[in-house]
Amino acid sequence: MVQDADDITRFRADIRAWLDANCPQEMRDGAVDEDSICWGGKNWNFTSEAQKTWLERCAAAGYTVPTWPKEYGGAGLNRDQEKVFYDELARINARRPLQSFGIWMLGPALLHFGTDAQKLHFLPPIARGEIRWCQGYSEPGAGSDLASVQTRAEDKGDHWLVNGQKVWTSYADKADWIFALLRTDKDAPKHKGISFVLIDMESEGVSTRPIRLISGASPFCETFFDNVKVPKSYGAEIPAQVGEVNRGWDVAKYLLTHEREMISGSAMLAGSGRSLGAILSESGHLDDPILRADAMRAEIDELAFGLTLERYKDQSESGQGTGDASAMLKYVGTELNKARQELIMSGAGSDALEWDDGRAPLWLRSKANSIEGGTSEVMLSILSRRVLGLPG
Amino acid sequence: MLADAARGFLDEATPVARLRALRDAGQTHDPALWQEMALMGWAGVLVPEAAGGADMGFAAANVLAEEMGKSLSASPFLSTAVIAATALRQVSDARATEAMRAIAEGGRTYALAIDEGAKHDPEATTLRAERVGNGFRLTGEKRFVVDGGFVDRLLVLARTDDGLTLFDIPADRAGIARDAQPMIDSRDAARIRFSGVEATGEDVLGQVDDAMTVLAPALRAGQAALAAEMTGLAAGAFGLTLGYLKERKQFGVLIGGFQALQHRAAHLWCDCEVTASAILHAGRMLDNDPANAALAVSLAKARASQTAQLAVQEGVQMHGGIGMTDAFDMGFYMKRARVGAEWLGDYGYHAGVVARLRGF
Numbered sequence: 001m002v003q004d005a006d007d008i009t010r011f012r013a014d015i016r017a018w019l020d021a022n023c024p025q026e027m028r029d030g031a032v033d034e035d036s037i038c039w040g041g042k043n044w045n046f047t048s049e050a051q052k053t054w055l056e057r058c059a060a061a062g063y064t065v066p067t068w069p070k071e072y073g074g075a076g077l078n079r080d081q082e083k084v085f086y087d088e089l090a091r092i093n094a095r096r097p098l099q100s101f102g103i104w105m106l107g108p109a110l111l112h113f114g115t116d117a118q119k120l121h122f123l124p125p126i127a128r129g130e131i132r133w134c135q136g137y138s139e140p141g142a143g144s145d146l147a148s149v150q151t152r153a154e155d156k157g158d159h160w161l162v163n164g165q166k167v168w169t170s171y172a173d174k175a176d177w178i179f180a181l182l183r184t185d186k187d188a189p190k191h192k193g194i195s196f197v198l199i200d201m202e203s204e205g206v207s208t209r210p211i212r213l214i215s216g217a218s219p220f221c222e223t224f225f226d227n228v229k230v231p232k233s234y235g236a237e238i239p240a241q242v243g244e245v246n247r248g249w250d251v252a253k254y255l256l257t258h259e260r261e262m263i264s265g266s267a268m269l270a271g272s273g274r275s276l277g278a279i280l281s282e283s284g285h286l287d288d289p290i291l292r293a294d295a296m297r298a299e300i301d302e303l304a305f306g307l308t309l310e311r312y313k314d315q316s317e318s319g320q321g322t323g324d325a326s327a328m329l330k331y332v333g334t335e336l337n338k339a340r341q342e343l344i345m346s347g348a349g350s351d352a353l354e355w356d357d358g359r360a361p362l363w364l365r366s367k368a369n370s371i372e373g374g375t376s377e378v379m380l381s382i383l384s385r386r387v388l389g390l391p392g
Numbered sequence: 393m394l395a396d397a398a399r400g401f402l403d404e405a406t407p408v409a410r411l412r413a414l415r416d417a418g419q420t421h422d423p424a425l426w427q428e429m430a431l432m433g434w435a436g437v438l439v440p441e442a443a444g445g446a447d448m449g450f451a452a453a454n455v456l457a458e459e460m461g462k463s464l465s466a467s468p469f470l471s472t473a474v475i476a477a478t479a480l481r482q483v484s485d486a487r488a489t490e491a492m493r494a495i496a497e498g499g500r501t502y503a504l505a506i507d508e509g510a511k512h513d514p515e516a517t518t519l520r521a522e523r524v525g526n527g528f529r530l531t532g533e534k535r536f537v538v539d540g541g542f543v544d545r546l547l548v549l550a551r552t553d554d555g556l557t558l559f560d561i562p563a564d565r566a567g568i569a570r571d572a573q574p575m576i577d578s579r580d581a582a583r584i585r586f587s588g589v590e591a592t593g594e595d596v597l598g599q600v601d602d603a604m605t606v607l608a609p610a611l612r613a614g615q616a617a618l619a620a621e622m623t624g625l626a627a628g629a630f631g632l633t634l635g636y637l638k639e640r641k642q643f644g645v646l647i648g649g650f651q652a653l654q655h656r657a658a659h660l661w662c663d664c665e666v667t668a669s670a671i672l673h674a675g676r677m678l679d680n681d682p683a684n685a686a687l688a689v690s691l692a693k694a695r696a697s698q699t700a701q702l703a704v705q706e707g708v709q710m711h712g713g714i715g716m717t718d719a720f721d722m723g724f725y726m727k728r729a730r731v732g733a734e735w736l737g738d739y740g741y742h743a744g745v746v747a748r749l750r751g752f
Contacts (some may be wrong), residue, residue, distance in 0.1 A: 277752035288752060296743045301666070301752055302685075304695045308669040326589045377655065384654035388634060388661060391649040 011081055012120060015088045020056045023094050030093035034219075034365040037099045041132025042176050058097035059128045065103055068111070072119055073127025078237045085198035101170065102126035102133040106179050108258050111195070113251050114366035116197055117237035122198070123252035134201075136180030136223055137252070144378050146256075148183070151225060153197060160184070160197065160240065162205075162228040168372070172208040172221035175201055185246050190219035195241045203228050215364035216355065259373055260326035275299065276340060280347040295343050302340065305332055324386040334369035341366040398459040401432065405517055407493035408721045411578055413678060417667045418570070421542040426467050430498025435513070438477040438613070439574030443492040443596065445477075450613055451675030454620035458671065461595050461624025462631075464724055466503045466579055471539045476547060477500030479610035483598055487709060491545075492558070501543040504604035504614070505534040506607075508599040512737040513605070514549060514556070519586060521550035521557055528596075529551070530559065530567075530589040537737060541572025547597065548586070548611075559591050566590070576727040598687055612689045615736045616674040619689075621698035622732045623671050626664050626703035628694070629725040633657065633707045653710060665687070667692075667699040690737075690745035697739045700729040 027050050031037065038044065038055050047050040056065050061075060066082050068074025078084060087094070108120050125131040142148040162182060172178065178199050185193030199206070205228035210218035232240050243251045277300045278288045286295065312329060331376055341363040345352050350358040368385025370376040384390045406425060414422055429435060436666065439454045453474055460469060472628035477495050477583020481487040493501035519532025530550055540546065540563075548559045567589035572582045598606035599652055637648030637657060647653055674692035704726035708715035715722045733739065 002394060018473070275750045277747060281751060292747075292752065296747045296752065298693060299752070300694050300746055303691050303746070303750075304666045304670040307673045308666045311669045311672065325665070328665055331658075332662050332666060378657040380655040382660060383658035388654075388657055388659065390436045390634075390637060390654050391646050 008080060008084060012084050012088065014083055015384070016091075018061070019088055019094065019390050021091060022090060023060075024054055026050035027054045027095050027097075027260075028056070028308055029095070030091045031095050034099075037096050038129060039132055039171070039174070040098050040129025041104075041174065042130070042134055044129070044132070055097050055129050057361055064098040064129065065107065065127045068107065068123065068127060072111075076299060098129045100126065100129070100132055101127070101135050101175075101311065105135060105255055105259060106133050106198075109179070109251050109255050113196075113243040115237050115239070117235065118239070118242070121234060121238050131176045132171075132174060134172045134175035134200075134223075135176050135372055136168050136169055136172075136178045138168040139165060140167050144375055146252070149181045149194060151180065151182050152186065153184045153195065153230070154182070156229075159232055160230040162197075162199070162225040162230055164225050166219075166225075167224040168225040169208070169221045170212075170219055172201070172223045177201055178206075178223065179242070180250055181248055184248075188246060191249045193246055194248040194250040194252070196243055197230060197241045198234075199225075199228065199230050199240075203227075203230065214366070214367070215361040217361065217365070255312035256374065257323060257326055260330045273302075275339070276302065278341060278347075279344060283344075283347045283349075283351070285347045285349060291343070291346055295347070298336070298343055299338055302336055305336055322339065324382055327374070327379040327382040327387075330374060330377050331383070334366075335376060337369055338366050393667045394448075394455050395459055398456055399462075400498065401428075402459055402463050402465055403748075406460075406463055406556045407532040408464050408724055411464050411466050411724060415578035421465075421539070421575050422466055424462040425465070427498050429467055429469065430496070433496075435473045435498045436477075436492075436496025437473055438704055439473075439492040440481070443496065445492060445496040448592055449675075450678035450723045451672070452686050453613070454671055454675040456626035458627075461621035461626075461728075462560060463627035464625065464728055468503070468539045468543060470614055470617050470621070471504055471543070472500075472516075473503050475610045476545075477599040478613040478617060479597060479606050480560075483605040487594070488597070491589040492619040500545060500547050501539065502547060503527050503537050503540040503543040503582070504610075505537045505546045505548045505589040505728070507536050508532070508534055512734070514611070514740055517549050517551050517556055519548070519550045521552050521559065523553065524531045524590075526593060528557075528559070530586040530591055532586055534584045534586070536735070537579075537582045537584050539580055540584055541580040546584070547607075549603055549607065552601050557600050558607050559595050561591055561595050575685040575731055577726075577731040578724070579728075579731070588691060598651070604731055610686055611733075611736065612682075613678060615693045616636075616671070616678055616689045618736055619674065619692040620671050622696040622700040622729065623664070623667050625729055625732065626667070626700045629700075629703040629707040629722060629729075630657075630660055630664060631702075632722060632740075633660075633710050634726075636711055647710075656706060656710070660667065661705060663699050663702055665693040669696045674686070680694045686716065686745060687749045690742035690749075693737060694742040694746060697733040697742075701733060711721055715725075 028050055034227040038051055061072060062073060063075055065074040066085050070076045103126060107123060110122055135148060137151055139151060141150060151166060153160040153162045166180060178201055180197055180199055181194050182197050183193055184195040205226040207224045208221040210223060211220045212218050234240060239262055276295050280295055284294050309329060344359060345363045348359055352356060385392050405428060433446040434456055436445030437448050437456060439447060441447045472495055477492055480492050508518060519526040519530065519534060521530050543563055546561055546563050548561060550557055550559060570582045571584040572580050608744050630644060631738045634657060637653060640647050670692040674688040677688040707722045708726060711722055714720050
């Protein structure tokens, strides 16, 4: 995987030149928050002409999904090249051109489990930012116990008849399609009767309702399926489900592991942000000895965790994968991020208590980090059974 | 690979039982073991090949220290092969080369006489090296000189007219009184009194009034290797604990099936993994960018102290009563963890370094 140093140097020069010529100035503001980066989809309202131009240019070059094969809308970069690409983006403070659950989750599932025709049908619109996907996993009765999903898909010959409810569907109200875990065999053991099904959100009978969170935002929805007819096929060799019918749990498990590994790049985890010392120095309260000591401990743990992220990333890039140990990254990183947000609030004192200040919503939002994508307790149970070999 | 080779030897030669036997015999040093380690090239792990060493680098030294920590192998590896060798390496004159050759052969051991109070604080040195003619006269006392009771030579940090100076002198020179104190970890740390000890310019390692050019890299190497040892110690203690969770039954079931213990064990494993990253990073920085390694080293030492202490505390608690008995090995791990946490700077000392370098 590691390339000749000259090749990488040449590649870096090419990327640098491409970015110079193609990245609009307005997109070089270093914004990383969820609202500044384009999510794509039919209903996306570009915040500026520059945002649209940036997406189009990147999509044309395959840079929205740099490592995907070219035939599916990617640039076919290897891991070393991908790293160079993102280094160079960071060097000029460029925003990512596109973010989506299609890129992070459905794409990897299709690349791993999909038919060739499925990949050709679904991946390029994700890469171009034309179709926005959401993830239909959790249900009111299936949170940590995800395999208890009850949303039914009845076999009606040429289509599935879907009834039930999903919850915590991120941005379901803005998405065009959903990938959902549905129960296709209610008599099989709970892990064996689930399918991973792709559904158009415009289908009759699909409705969504945003859930207002303590942070004031509503990134999650309830999603209802009321006699929704889902065709079993979207064309030749393009089944509605990914992987085999009733084997959707394999796909879900793969994605959950992948998700935990992907989380390593997300704002959900501590370890890659600015120094807590620098942040708290600005707010001017580091002279409080208790706050200072707590912040020093947090700084040490964050630095060590940041190194751990890098170590696991290197490991996974050298093909070893992180597998179940990714539960450790999820557990430690989210707990550290919660502690970090607490310290930032403490340091800011009453300044951070006004909604407009902006720190409180981030602090409140962080409380979900150790719940979403598998709770800290589920992570510890996974580790104790699968890594430590303790009795289930 | 180095780790596997080291593990093979250490499991055979120095299980915890060897430390226990040493303690029961009332001894704090195991010369035969050090000779065996020297034969394998460990004494010369940081000595240049030209001086007869293996010159394997700091990351490799850390690997060895970590493996030694797993089974609590007692030797002057840190004070001699890591700290003294690194200090000598900063001074590439013929005498230093000869000293390194002797270290690599296992024929010469060193201890670092640096601290005078209960906490690591080189800058607070008061031991005086007074100018007398062309030489010096050393007066004062050093405490917590690890391995100081049995080694051949001492690196002594002393205050001179315009700064600090590092001396390299034989431990039996006239005027030196060594009071070897067995520590809680069954190893040796001496209190050493210097009463007008004569030294010449030849005995100065590096330059007069400039100890840190030589000493700072040696301290960093020692701190990193000690951190590695403590990470190994944590892994060793955790291994015992995990084994016990899988064999001990209460209420008719394996206690490892209880979620309360599972989650604590998993948390401890996570803590060990995160610290392991800091150790690897410190080794890489010392090898590749030593001038900027201070942050990485202090991060490693702070994390390792914390992880080792968590591992031994959880170790005793999860073992229950048997963990409190001398017949069981966990106590040896706990005592070594306490000594390691203090030596060469405790958590607060290294947290302070991290904070200074991170904009606090």
